[in-house]
Amino acid sequence: MKRYADPQAVEHQLRKIQQEISPNEARTNLFNLVVYVSDQDDRLLMEALNYLHGKRPARVIVIRKNHGGVTHTDVTARCVPDENDKVLCIQEIVIFSGDDKAGEVPETWAPLLIREIPVFVWWLDNLDQAQVPQLFDDVADRCFIDTAFCDHPQEFLKDLSRRSCELKTPLSDFSWVRIGPLLKLAANFFNTQEMRPHLHNLAGITLQGGLPSEALLFFQWFRVKMNWQGKTELSSTEWHYTQDEKPIVLKHLNPKALNRGFTLTFETQDGQKLELKDSGEGYAKAIGPALNYSSIFKMPTTGEALLQEIDKNSSDRLFLEALENL
Amino acid sequence: MFTNPLLDGLQFAKEPVPFIITIFGATGDLTRRKLIPALFSLFLKGNISQFKIVGFARRTWTGDNFREEAHQMIAGGSFASVPEAQKKAFLEKLDYVSSTFDDPEGYKRLAQLVKGWEGRLFYLSTPPDEYEDIIKNLGAQNLNQSVPGYSRIIVEKPFGRDLASAKELNEILASVFDENQIYRIDHYLGKETVQNILVLRFGNGIFEPLWNNRYIDHIQITVAESLGVGTRGNYYEKSGAIRDMVQNHIFQLMTLLTMEPPNDLSPDTIRTEKVKVLKSLRPITFKDVKTYTVRGQYGPGIVQGQSVKGYLEEDGVNPNSRTETFVALKIFLDTWRWEGVPIFIRTGKSLGRRVSEVAVSFKEPPLHIFNNRGSDTKNNTLVIHIQPEEGVTFNINAKIPGYTTQVRPVSMDFAYGNAFGESTPEAYERLLLDALVGDSTLYTRRDEIETSWAFITRILQGWAEDPAPLPQYRAGSSGPEEAKALLSSVNQKWRKL
Structure with a gap:
């Protein structure tokens, strides 16, 4: 019989490491975070954990997929003292999942979870074939994905939309979290009394920049909120809807990460163009005749997105709405 | 539209x-x-x-x-x-x-x-x-x-310095603005832990059944400052501890802690419940002032390892000043929920440590089955820490490991800021944003101000008639000795600073 991870040995090792790093009292862990990651996405994981460090004490179990060889476990901890000399630690248990893929099944890591605190599973890997979140229904309180990791985000989201009423584990999509500031920017832009009539008279929106999953979710949110009619076609960068029988065209051009800049152009039925552009200096500005609007615009980093989701209890209602009728 | x-x-x-x-x-x-x-x-x-x-x-x-x-x-x-x-x-x-x-x-x-x-x-x-x-x-x-x-x-603040001046200021405001346009700011209400009192009480089902005179023995509210008046001597001379801290900040804490559960979180629902508490304050009459209040003034001493001046030597302070730099009160709320539960309040300057906290002390078990075995059981106490570290501590009694049934107090500790590990927003950010969106929940309504001043003004009048010298306390101490007598009447002690 093989033993991939010995819970008692892991606990003993963690206590010892923590004691060595900091003999002072440690803050209580607030949650478990289980991360499925391939080596190529390691940078994102490190970035996120570095951000979390010192903000939330937690137990993190990292499943390194496709590592090859024999499945084995490693234990480490990083701690930082707070102003009262108590320490906030991230306890890290890394399971290197070998050729037998034994590390990937929940049965291997579930005994290592701390009971009575929430369990978040973060799938930081390609999603196209992943059984997410149903694989974790028995152990996870929430599941985090990023549809930017899909080769075909529209298909994945459409499938998710179809299954949404069956999902037992609430799901969060980091693509959705990243576009949060864009949603707020657009909603605010149209919030003044002078701008509101334009919102109800749009003929098209063009988003230059942003990843395909981000653009799709942004347009879906806009469509649902404005109650535009029509079917969302798969595998396209252009979508056609109608409002009161007037056509509306949504286009996604120049796909690239949203934090590398974007331009959002709204065209009204009478041909007026209203443009919102990322200044590249931390705020977005409106460009166009008689437009005087600027607002702080900051995309959340992966760490910020993770922290934001960890502090929530459920899926974002707007995200679920955006998936409707996809 | x-x-x-x-x-x-x-x-x-x-x-x-x-x-x-x-x-x-x-x-x-x-x-x-x-x-x-x-x-x-x-x-x-x-x-x-x-x-x-x-x-x-x-x-x-x-x-x-x-x-x-x-x-x-x-x-x-x-x-x-x-x-x-x-x-x-x-x-x-x-x-x-x-x-x-x-x-x-x-x-x-x-x-x-x-x-x-x-x-x-x-x-x-x-x-x-x-x-x-x-x-x-x-x-x-x-x-x-x-x-x-x-x-x-x-x-x-200050919204007046007694009931008459508060009413006058309110009249001036009311002559130009409607009450729903007026936002009286008390930055204490912008603090996360103060707001957390509502969440703790009404977001957790466990506390509410215990939150009454059947289970609570007494409450202590402490707002202690280690600093003296510093360069604010001129201002403080006209104010004193009771006006500077009790009428506003401490009464806000006390009302949130003792109010009835609101039906919703709308500003007027919450403020109406707070006013009910203030209206239920048992008045401290002229003849009761000496029984229920203690004043003090700090003399020279050592604070945080450094020698400091006494109040009368501070810049801008009258050498014969009778302004109190410390006040302790024993108050009662005449309600079904709180009848007979004393609430002890103390605040002062140049005390041994900067501490703001609320401690709710629960009654002892009806039968002390462990105390005759050399055990040291204590009342369960729920402490809401506001400064310097925000958080909540619950003190319970637990068995010491071993063959005997020896019991000692231990604490369950939740450090608010540090459990979440990030700084909480500045009180003014929250309060400004609330005023901008028209949410006056954390602002003080006219009747709150006037009701609290009505209570405080009686005490001020009682003090004005009292010719006895002000009790002194050493800077860096816990306050005047006389303050201890307030709690000894219920066989309790002030919590350590």
Whole structure:
């Protein structure tokens, strides 16, 4: 019989490491975070954990997929003292999942979870074939994905939309979290009394920049909120809807990460163009005749997105709405 | 009228409409330390985007001067690493009116700047004796009119120095603004832990059944400061500990702690419940003042390892002053819930440690089955820490491991800021944002102010008639010895500072 991870040995090792790093009292862990990651996405994981460090004490179990060889476990901890000399630690248990893929099944890591605190599973890997979140229904309180990791985000989201009423584990999509500031920017832009009539008279929106999953979710949110009619076609960068029988065209051009800049152009039925552009200096500005609007615009980093989701209890209602009728 | 369906469900329920905020007394310390940094922080977090800030003060500055000064206010600390472009975008929204507070011309210029903005907020950050001129001039220029949009006014404490002056100030305000336009600020209510009292009480089912005189023995509220009056001697001479801390901050804590569960979180529901508590305060009559209150004044001593002056030697203090720098009260609420539960309040300057906390002490078990075995059981105490570290501690009794049944107190500790590991927002950020969106829950209503002053004014009158010398305490101690007697009447002690 093989033993991939010995819970008692892991606990003993963690206590010892923590004691060595900091003999002072440690803050209580607030949650478990289980991360499925391939080596190529390691940078994102490190970035996120570095951000979390010192903000939330937690137990993190990292499943390194496709590592090859024999499945084995490693234990480490990083701690930082707070102003009262108590320490906030991230306890890290890394399971290197070998050729037998034994590390990937929940049965291997579930005994290592701390009971009575929430369990978040973060799938930081390609999603196209992943059984997410149903694989974790028995152990996870929430599941985090990023549809930017899909080769075909529209298909994945459409499938998710179809299954949404069956999902037992609430799901969060980091693509959705990243576009949060864009949603707020657009909603605010149209919030003044002078701008509101334009919102109800749009003929098209063009988003230059942003990843395909981000653009799709942004347009879906806009469509649902404005109650535009029509079917969302798969595998396209252009979508056609109608409002009161007037056509509306949504286009996604120049796909690239949203934090590398974007331009959002709204065209009204009478041909007026209203443009919102990322200044590249931390705020977005409106460009166009008689437009005087600027607002702080900051995309959340992966760490910020993770922290934001960890502090929530459920899926974002707007995200679920955006998936409707996809 | 066109709607904006895009706003639905987005997590910025507190996004204000485009607004202009005028800060009266913009060259003062509050603007420098709190208001401009708070507004900048809200801007950086994306909570406010379409706005203008107008400084209004006597100093003959221009808009450029104000912007330069404001640039200094957001230069250091947590803002040091903010890109200059973002600071520039914020500073572009600043303007300045140089005028005395009684000159109608200044207000005419202000009216021009304010024109066209949907929201108009006026912040009185001046000494209270300027309030009347400012309020009346705002009215004269119709800047109190809420159509279109809104017009609101924020008033800094002190709201009077007794019941009569509080009523007078309220009358002046009411002659120009409606009550729903008036926001009386008490920055204590902007603190996370103070707001957390509501969540702790009404978001957790476990406490409410125990939150009454059947299970609670007594409550201690402590707001202790290690600093003396410093350079604020002049101000403090007119105020004293009871006006400076009890009438406002501590009564706010006490009302949140003892109020009945509100039906909802709307501002008036919560404030109505708070007023009910204040109205139920058993009056401390003239003859009871010595039984239920203790005053004190700090003498020279050692605070945090450093020798410090006594109050009478501080700058701006009358050498014969009878202003109290310490006060302790024993109060009762005449309600079904709290009948017979004493609430002990103490606050003071130059005490041994800076501590703000509320300690709810529960009754002992009806039968002490462990105490005859050499055990040291203590009352269960729920302590809500406000300063310096925000958090909650619950003290319970537990068995010491071993063959005997020996029991000792242990604590379950939740450090609010540090469990979450990040700094909580400045109180002024939250409060300014609330005023901008019209949420007055954390602001004080007229009847709250007047009811609390009615209670405090009786005590002040009792003290005024008492010729006995003020008890003294050493700076760095826990306060005057006389304060201990308040608790010994219920066989308890003050919690250690």
